[in-house]
Amino acid sequence: MKQTEQTSKPEYKSTCSSDCKKLVEIALNIGDVMLKHGAETYRVEDTMRRILSCSPCCQTGSQGPAGDTVSEAGYRDAYVTYTGIMVTLELPGGETITKVKRIENGGANYNKLYLANNLSRKLCAGTISLEEAEGEIRRIRESRIYPEWVVGVSTVLIAAMFAVLFGGGLGDCLAAGLNGVFIIVARQLVGQKGRLQLPAFIETMLISLGMAYLTRLLLSGVELAGWPGSIDQGTVITSSIMPLVPGVAITNAIRDTLQGDYMSGGSRAMEAFVTAAGIAVGIGIGLILFRIMLE
Template identity: 35%
Template structure:
């Protein structure tokens, strides 16, 4: 078996999972199972942090080989995590060769999202949260409009390559701005608080918080602490942006501030 190709397969699987929002222990487990298929494997060590992956393999009679890979960006795509798990299971069950598994992972990494559905998904999520929080159908429709504007802010921030914290702040300012403008136009029938809260829900770091708890419970305290800090910074950015937006635009568009 080609040791380098096996390493590349394991590292690629780990990179896709980590970039897609998988917990560190899940990434380590998947990579360990892939590397364990090496002939005469004597030592297998995998260490995954939020920003990098390290793996070591020693085969009987050979010098140990180690690879370190930096992972700069992370997001949420649970379907990719499921697909990598499926490819890993099929390979470890000898239904795939290492060459086939590597090619499938390369193809999976190269897949692109249908960006046209992103604004629709965000708008629908905002409308759904509005109804869940006790808003009326008119509030849900307005939240969908704010959600579409949020999607535009996120798209522009991505194109301009904003830092994640800056993008959270600017997107939240945008949510506050459009919510206040709609309130100024529509008036009393609009429940601005519910609409604004619902519109920021797609930004809330629910996945980061969940993974922080799961990593901590698994004993991965470094990753757990890092994810907790990431979630705190994201929440702080959202709160800061909403606060700035309300402070500036409520005095401009709303008489009496609100």
């Protein structure tokens, strides 16, 4: 009996440590997907901590295969900021795995966020193995939910519908929709996914600049042509900037700050402020340019 215990113990330890390495990798990858695509920082931290704690082999006082209690479950923690993830896990042998990953913001993608969140639940409920989880993460990363044209149509719809929401008439709605089309075209040209790959601030500024200019141009054109309805400049511009407004950054900034995550809250508030400033400066310059052109 003693013999079997002695032989099984090292074997158990070795599979455990390879499992733990996988676990850290999975926790890091799930955290990466969630943070990249619009999760709050504290949610990412919490999810990663849960994943690290839910493996049966690395847990405090868990039963080894030979019935022995694995003593000294290792120290584990996850530290997440808006731009990076650090995760550490102490193996039963005393060795420690620590990984650091720099996260680039990939733009909100709530489908990926939802799937990654779900995967962590499944992992902790034990309904999915580590190997399956690795494959699942790969699938989540590559998943595409809407084709480009649907996103384009939605952008136009946002601008047009917000014009109605803000109390505009048919004219405002159409003008804002036209601006929505301009946003799509401009994004293809100057956006980070487009040709010039300008920084986010300049992108937002240039798009809102063009939009404000276009709106003034349209309004003068309509006035000259004698359109019977009225188009309000304020309503049109306000609703056209809605697709650019940093809604995700604002919400997450609030929730992170309230959670006591001041560093991430501050970074996100900064992001929201920079985008808002880009929009305001762009509109200002656009209107000035039009006025100068008239004189």
